[in-house]
Amino acid sequence: MIIQSVREILTTQGRLSTPLSELREDSDLYHAGLTSLATVGLMLALEEEFDIEFPDSMLSRKTFGSIESIVDAIEALQD
Amino acid sequence: MQDHESLSSTSFIALISEVRRVGREIIEPNASDVDEKSRFPSESIDALRKLKLLSAYVPEKQGGMGLGIVQVAKICEVLGRYCGSTAMIYAMHKIQVACLVQHGGQSSYISSYLDKLVSEQRLIASATTEIGIGGDLRSSICAVERDGSSFNLIKKAPVISYGVDADDLMITARRDSDAAKSDQVHVLLHKDQYSLEPISDWDALGFRGTCSAGFIVTAQGEDEQMLPAPFADILSQSMHPFAHITWSALWLGIAADAVNMARKFVKNEAKRNLEMPPISAIRLGEVESVLQTMRSNTAVAAADYQNMLAQNDAEAFTNFGFGIRINNLKVTSSQLIVDIVGKSMLICGISSYRNDSKFSLCRHLRDAYGAALMVNNDRILLHNSTLLLMHKGDG
Structure with missing residues (x-):
């Protein structure tokens, strides 16, 4: 399940101030404390886990703004 | 976001010659005193108020001049030639105005404030850093303590x-x-x-007229005084690019003035002995080429940013590539200003090292060393190097 792995990676890499259990799939991760530097750790872990590579065009706040958008991005890259 | 219509080029040229006049007649004559006493350049800022320059970035339909970033950067550069502190204050004020103009759009409170800014030429300061967060603008300890539609706020600002x-x-x-x-x-x-309760003074090497002291701010206000957009967006779309472009532009002005001093020195020497050009003449050619690099970098970033604003694509500003390029501009410009002023001093020799000489570059050099430290270059490079783990730069 992509979403479960994303949640696990967010727990270890996101350095969020809101507990992950309180976040919905569309909750704003930046409001939950995600920083741009933590985003890099998150991306590296996602690339490793899913064997994908994020192109420069996807390196923006929009891609990593919510669990939902991260899952969408991974699915798009796996196609 | 607001798309700016630029002032026609003829009237902008006329405006710049007014800024130069004020620079020669008011700003430059006060620059040494401002620096020596580490005092606020009140005459200079008042002169800018008279030219209505404090609302230069406010759109024309709201009574401002409607200048774009390219033109505001030009004004910063010109001011930098006369007094680094005045130019820095003007740039810092303009950064705040850009945040209001570009992110206050739907707020009637901000809109009526902009009217006041135009009519009263109000000067806006900024308190972003906080004691205890180590210079990271994207973190705050203090919070807006809500009470109905009002709030209280206490911030320890270094x-x-x-x-x-x-x-x-x-x-x-x-x-x-x-x-x-x-x-x-x-x-x-x-x-x-x-x-404002003072907690530290400002007795620094350079940019002494910016009076950058520390304070504990104790404030009350109404909810409507908060900009509607999250600060994260304001920072990435406006404060970060606007700051590094206007700062680079004013550093360029300081550097260009140093090169101009070097040119005058060489010319002076050449007049005295036409047969034998001064030994330092070749260095003038060298320093001018470095200045051109600094000028080009700044111009490219300003034009790039102006284009992005015109395209009204808020998402584009959060792309890593844009942030990296803006950071590169700041790091490079802050190093080039030191290089250029230093090379100009080699040309002018010991007279540039004296405080009491007409070729003195002491203030230029002291100001120049501040550039790498205001938002420390190492912090910026660390940030970029992390982003570069992901960003490939292949467009």
Whole structure:
């Protein structure tokens, strides 16, 4: 399940101030404390886990703004 | 976001010649005193008020000049030629104006404030850094403590440039007492809504007229005084690019003035002995080429940013590539200013090292060394090097 792995990676890499259990799939991760530097750790872990590579065009706040958008991005890259 | 219509090029050229006149007649004659006494350049800022330059970035339909970033950067550059502190204060004020213009759009409160800014030429200071967060603008400890539609706010700010002399203050804080440290709002406060308790003075090597002392800010306000957009967006779309472009532009002005001093020196020497050009003449050619690099870097970034604003694509600003390029501009310009002033000093020789010589470059050099430290280059490079783990730069 992509979403479960994303949640696990967010727990270890996101350095969020809101507990992950309180976040919905569309909750704003930046409001939950995600920083741009933590985003890099998150991306590296996602690339490793899913064997994908994020192109420069996807390196923006929009891609990593919510669990939902991260899952969408991974699915798009796996196609 | 606001798309700017630029002033016609003829009237902008006329405006720049007015800025140069004020620079020669008011700003430059006061620059040494401002520097020596580490005092606010009140004559210079008043002169800019008379030219209505404090609202230059406010759109024409709201009574401002409607200048774009390219033109504002040009004004900063020209001011930098006469007094680094005045130019820095003007740039810092303009950064705050850009945040209001570009992110206050739907707020009737901000819109009526912009009317006041135009008619009263109010000067805005900024309190973003906070004691205890180590210079990271994207974190706040202090929070807006809500009470109905009002709020209280106390912030320990290690630096508020020209805090005492500003008319208003823009300040960052957590959205409310439960918010994450990165969940910040940007708040506009009027002078009668806050008090400043001094915690440190400003007796620095350069940019002495910016009076960048530290204060504890105690404020009350209304909810409508918070900009509607999250501070994260305001920072990436406006404050970050606007700051590094206007700072680079004013550093360029300081550097260009140093090169001009070197040119005058060489010319002076050449006149005395036409047969034998001064040994330092070749260095003038060398330093001019470095200056051109600095000028080109700044111009490219300003034009790039102006284009992005015109395209009205808020998402584009959060792309890593844009942030990296803006950071590169700051790091490079802050190094080139030291290089250029240093090379100009080699040309002018010991007279540039003297405080009492007409070829003195002492203030230029002291100001130049501040550039790498205001938002420390190492912090920026560390940030970029992390982003570069992901960003490939292949467009």
